[in-house]
Amino acid sequence: MARSFYPLQRFAPIPKQFSLLPFRFTRVDGKELLVNEAGEFIFAPEGTTRSLVDAAIDTQSILYRDLKAKHFIYDETSSALLDVLATKIRTKYDHVMGGTKLHIFVVTLRCEHSCHYCQVSRQTSEKGQFDMSRETADRSLSLMFEAPAPHMTLEFQGGEPMLAFDLIEYIVPRAKAEAQLRGKTLDLVVTTNLACATDEMLTFFRDEGVKVSTSLDGPAFLHNMNRPRPGNDSYERAIDGIERARAILGHENVAALMTTTLASLGHVREIIDEYVKREFHTIFLRPISPYGFAVKTRKRTGYEMNRFLEFYKQGLAHILDINRGGYRLAEIYTQILFTKILTPQGTGYVDLQSPAGEAWNVLVYNYNGDVFASDESRMLAEMNDLTFRLGNVHRDNRRSLFMSEAALKMFEASCNQSLAGCSDCAFQAYCGADPIYHHATQGDMYGHRPTSGFCMRNMEVIKHLFSFIKEDDPQTMGIFWSWITGRPLTVTELACA
Amino acid sequence: MVEENEHSVAAEPSIIARFSHDVVSIESLLKTCYWFSRDFVCEVTEDGAGYSAVSLRPKAPGVSLEGVHDDFMNQALDFALRERVTTKTADIRDLLLAKAFSESGVLEDQPLGMFGDAVEDAKPDSMFKILSNY
Numbered sequence A: 001m002a003r004s005f006y007p008l009q010r011f012a013p014i015p016k017q018f019s020l021l022p023f024r025f026t027r028v029d030g031k032e033l034l035v036n037e038a039g040e041f042i043f044a045p046e047g048t049t050r051s052l053v054d055a056a057i058d059t060q061s062i063l064y065r066d067l068k069a070k071h072f073i074y075d076e077t078s079s080a081l082l083d084v085l086a087t088k089i090r091t092k093y094d095h096v097m098g099g100t101k102l103h104i105f106v107v108t109l110r111c112e113h114s115c116h117y118c119q120v121s122r123q124t125s126e127k128g129q130f131d132m133s134r135e136t137a138d139r140s141l142s143l144m145f146e147a148p149a150p151h152m153t154l155e156f157q158g159g160e161p162m163l164a165f166d167l168i169e170y171i172v173p174r175a176k177a178e179a180q181l182r183g184k185t186l187d188l189v190v191t192t193n194l195a196c197a198t199d200e201m202l203t204f205f206r207d208e209g210v211k212v213s214t215s216l217d218g219p220a221f222l223h224n225m226n227r228p229r230p231g232n233d234s235y236e237r238a239i240d241g242i243e244r245a246r247a248i249l250g251h252e253n254v255a256a257l258m259t260t261t262l263a264s265l266g267h268v269r270e271i272i273d274e275y276v277k278r279e280f281h282t283i284f285l286r287p288i289s290p291y292g293f294a295v296k297t298r299k300r301t302g303y304e305m306n307r308f309l310e311f312y313k314q315g316l317a318h319i320l321d322i323n324r325g326g327y328r329l330a331e332i333y334t335q336i337l338f339t340k341i342l343t344p345q346g347t348g349y350v351d352l353q354s355p356a357g358e359a360w361n362v363l364v365y366n367y368n369g370d371v372f373a374s375d376e377s378r379m380l381a382e383m384n385d386l387t388f389r390l391g392n393v394h395r396d397n398r399r400s401l402f403m404s405e406a407a408l409k410m411f412e413a414s415c416n417q418s419l420a421g422c423s424d425c426a427f428q429a430y431c432g433a434d435p436i437y438h439h440a441t442q443g444d445m446y447g448h449r450p451t452s453g454f455c456m457r458n459m460e461v462i463k464h465l466f467s468f469i470k471e472d473d474p475q476t477m478g479i480f481w482s483w484i485t486g487r488p489l490t491v492t493e494l495a496c497a
Numbered sequence B: 001m002v003e004e005n006e007h008s009v010a011a012e013p014s015i016i017a018r019f020s021h022d023v024v025s026i027e028s029l030l031k032t033c034y035w036f037s038r039d040f041v042c043e044v045t046e047d048g049a050g051y052s053a054v055s056l057r058p059k060a061p062g063v064s065l066e067g068v069h070d071d072f073m074n075q076a077l078d079f080a081l082r083e084r085v086t087t088k089t090a091d092i093r094d095l096l097l098a099k100a101f102s103e104s105g106v107l108e109d110q111p112l113g114m115f116g117d118a119v120e121d122a123k124p125d126s127m128f129k130i131l132s133n134y
Helices: A048-053 A062-069 A082-092 A134-144 A161-182 A199-208 A220-226 A234-249 A262-277 A292-296 A305-324 A332-342 A375-381 A398-402 A405-412 A435-442 A453-471 A474-485 B026-036 B068-102 B118-122 B127-131
Strands: A018-020 A023-028 A031-036 A041-045 A073-075 A102-106 A151-157 A185-191 A210-215 A254-257 A362-365 A370-372 A389-392 B015-020 B040-046 B051-058
Touching (some): A023 A453, A023 B068, A041 A048, A041 A453, A048 B068, A082 B068, A161 A199, A220 A234, A262 A305, A305 A453, A375 A435, A389 A405, A453 A474, B051 B068
Parallel strands (some): A151 A185, A210 A254
Antiparallel strands (some): A370 A389
């Protein structure tokens, strides 16, 4: 006797009606890009959103099933799986839990460089006037360890922190002991131009597990132009310092950052090639910060954001070619954004957080004991703008810092979910609010998105990255995945494949 | 929706777009104006009969008016569409966010309301009964 299968409807019943889950949309290259609350996305044909709100979509189409699978709709056959979606949202916003993670100690403002774009440094050999005292360092450590974060990073900055090396020697063992006492893990980083770093200092960093972050703006002509110092030898000293630091601390414990000045704009390939030549495997194509002395010198160093975006896109294309050639080089901003777009995770990158990461995820303890919500806000303070000074280590505790008028005003403008221009934006889940940037550039923490350099940069960069996703070239996307996951390049991702 | 496109020959050329609030609410219209406010001064006039007119005047000389009317209309319709999505999903969005953060330890009190998934929960072998403690 022949046996027949049950009809298809038994396994996949046709839904009678469906309901929408929250999402936002935009239009990209003739498609609608829908993004839900957890940052999951789908490219759909033009008219999809209207069909959804009019309940006119074909419930037996592949698009319908895709929308259901990615939490844009649910029906009586599927349920909304609210718990799953809520968990995804919670994962995306993981950065709001357990702050503050990054603590920046400005141990001195003194520096022997006079970089055009520097926001804070003081050229003086007079020790004391611009150095952090031991009492201030002790109070800063106490405040730092009041934060609930189980894992913390203490970063030494300046000026040039190596000029206050004795204070670093004082702070490091105390911070480690306090972390151990409280059961916290601690990362230590020093941000230095390496010009004054001796082998003894580097050996101390090796022994104490302190990582080095330095500046490399490109090849010699560009680096020395951006970063003048007596002898005009900043590049030579930086390269010498990088090599010695790698030899003593290990290659993986030395990182470099670059700043894009007006002079950099025409040299993106040379800058990237310099990073390859120096065997770095990451590069961060960063625009100049519109703070502090950079504002005073903007005619010399500044440029319009659209010029930076051209620089970024050319640079990213060149970096992809380098990866195809077999050398793994990740662009950090791209890596951060793709992590937010393609994975359930958020990132620790403060500028792209909502609620904004300032104070919640970073606090800066200035040499004089003032506490700021971010590195950028202490740069503003150097221009006599104290809007984001939360308090002082000698007067305040963590509660009073976070309940200060400065903090509360900033927090109000910290959620892009409720900001004009952002509340409807499809890219909201990937972007931030950055009230300090908007205060600095527009005189308003809430900001005006149509004229915001922050908004322009992120809109354009995110759209650019989505164009790669839409194109879906396996080699290119494979390279991006290698950056996200940290895995080596595979044969598929190399040009010869 | 009635639309009107006027190119003035006066010293300050402008474009006028007219909307029925049955199609585009005043909120959506203002959101559209917000994004055009970089290059244009936007003047919104309600006629009291369910229509509004938006006058777009370039802030600086040299800003082209070509395509601006159609672009404004399309963006206004997109904002109207976004408003419909937001209205339809507001309750479930509140529920999702409350649920996401009530389990994070951020909130001191549990939010009011049911947080189970009714359809899934009704099944005898539902995922929740397997995965959760209740």
